[in-house]
Amino acid sequence: MVLKLNFSTCPNDTFMFGALVNGLIDTKGYRFDVHLADIEELNSMAVSAYPDISKLSFGAFPYVVNNYQLLNSGSALGKGVGPLVVSKRKIYPDEVKYAKVALPGERTTAHLLFNMAFPDVKVKQFYLFSEIMDVVLSNEADVGVIIHESRFTYEGKGLLKIVDLGDFWEKKTSMPTPLGGIAIKKDFPDSVKRDINTLIYESINFAFKNPQMVMPYVKQYAKEMDVDVMQKHIDLYVNNHSLSLNEDGRKAIEGLLGLSGNIKFNIDTDIFIKI
Numbered sequence: 440m441v442l443k444l445n446f447s448t449c450p451n452d453t454f455m456f457g458a459l460v461n462g463l464i465d466t467k468g469y470r471f472d473v474h475l476a477d478i479e480e481l482n483s484m485a486v487s488a489y490p491d492i493s494k495l496s497f498g499a500f501p502y503v504v505n506n507y508q509l510l511n512s513g514s515a516l517g518k519g520v521g522p523l524v525v526s527k528r529k530i531y532p533d534e535v536k537y538a539k540v541a542l543p544g545e546r547t548t549a550h551l552l553f554n555m556a557f558p559d560v561k562v563k564q565f566y567l568f569s570e571i572m573d574v575v576l577s578n579e580a581d582v583g584v585i586i587h588e589s590r591f592t593y594e595g596k597g598l599l600k601i602v603d604l605g606d607f608w609e610k611k612t613s614m615p616t617p618l619g620g621i622a623i624k625k626d627f628p629d630s631v632k633r634d635i636n637t638l639i640y641e642s643i644n645f646a647f648k649n650p651q652m653v654m655p656y657v658k659q660y661a662k663e664m665d666v667d668v669m670q671k672h673i674d675l676y677v678n679n680h681s682l683s684l685n686e687d688g689r690k691a692i693e694g695l696l697g698l699s700g701n702i703k704f705n706i707d708t709d710i711f712i713k714i
Contacts, residue, residue, distance in 0.1 A: 442635070444471040445481050445493040446621075448660040449587050450669045451515055451676035452494055457653030459642035466638060475660060477567055478586075478619065479544030486546070491624050492635060496544070497617045497695055498551035500710070506625060508632070508712045509692070511684050512640040513621035515676045516691060521605015521616040522549035522586045524556075525598040527575050530582060532602055536560050541580035543568035548618050548695070549584045552604040555611075555698065572596050586618075588664060588672045614691040615680065623712065632712040643681055684711075 444460070446452040453475075458464045460473050474490070482499035484490055488506045494513070495503065522543075530538065536559040542550050545565050553560075566574055568586050572593060575583040582601065585593055593600070605616040621639060623632050646653045661669050680688045689711060696710070 440468065440631075441470045441472055442491040443474070443489065445474045445476065445484055445490040447478050447481060447494055448475045449478075449676075450657050450661050450664070450672040451681075453657045453660050454646050454650075454653055454673045454677055455513055455639070455643045455681060457642070457656040458645040458649075459638055461653075461656055463649075463652060464638070464641050464645050467634060469634065469638065477544075477569075478547060479565070479567070482544065482546040485622060488624075491627070493622055494619055495622055496546055496548045496551075496619050497692055498548040499546035500620070500622070500696060502546060503622065504710060507622035508625050509684075509710055510621045510623055510632070510636045510639060510712055511714055512636050512643060512682060514617070514680055514684055514688065514692075515619045516617040516680050516684075516688055517615050517676075517678050518609060519605060520618060520675055521603055521608060522552060522584050523590050523593065523600055524553065524582060524584055524602040524604060525572075525575065525593050525600055526582050527578070527598060529599060530601055532557075535582055535601065538562070538581035539564070539579075541566050541571045541574045541583040543571060543584060543586050547586070549586050549604065551695070552608055552616075553584050556602060556604055556607045572598060588668050591668045591671050608695075612691070612694055614694055615687060617688070617692045617695050618676070620684075620692070629713055633714065636712060636714065640682055643677065646677075 485493045485495045485503045539562045571583040574580045608616045
């Protein structure tokens with residue numbers, strides 16, 4: 440069985456999927472047609488219902504809930520992992536509503552969390568996540584919302600943190616911050632969904648135990664990234680919640696989706712696969 444699998448080029452995803460897509464684990468007869476892209480492209484492709492399995496922002500999930508369910512393995516969430524709001528000059532949180540803000544995609548969780556924290560902002564523009572620091576440094580925007588490895592490099596670029604959106608969420612809810620997960624098409628048999636979930640779990644577990652065997656794949660898609668930043672990225676975003684959401688992870692996702700306001704949908708819908 441060949442399945443269309445989408446995930447990002449970011450180190451956390453290539454680390455988690457490296458063993459699966461490179462034959463380092465037994466894939467039980469499943470084969471994968473792999474496409475790697477920026478998170479907002481992945482969100483858009485999921486909205487079009489193209490991939491069978493896809494990484495996507497939890498902020499995008501309300502747009503795809505009729506076609507996809509979330510797997511228990513492969514997610515990015517936790518404490519201290521949230522997007523950061525940064526600027527070139529000192530800007531106080533109550534001034535952000537007057538600023539021109541650069542964000543990493545309209546359907547990203549970063550945008551969703553930013554809207555919760557700053558509902559009155561009027562001027563927003565969307566960019567590739569990797570462009571946002573330069574957009575702020577060039578004064579094209581007053582404020583930027585950064586994700587992924589940018590949180591490890593923004594200070595070195597001369598940018599200042601205004602708000603940690605993960606900290607905002609955690610103080611508001613006392614739950615871990617949900618960033619992105621792995622979705623699979625609803626119309627597959629439950630047995631296939633469970634098989635894929637198990638394979639992703641085994642791929643992540645293999646990477647934890649044998650990092651030296653998956654790091655060449657990670658580096659292939661992070662050639663311009665400092666090795667130390669690459670490792671910090673993996674250490675932060677790949678954790679126990681990546682192996683299994685568990686009850687607190689599922690509650691955090693349900694809480695975020697319930698507050699999203701992007702699209703009205705029934706939170707009681709079976710959004711997670713049956714394990």
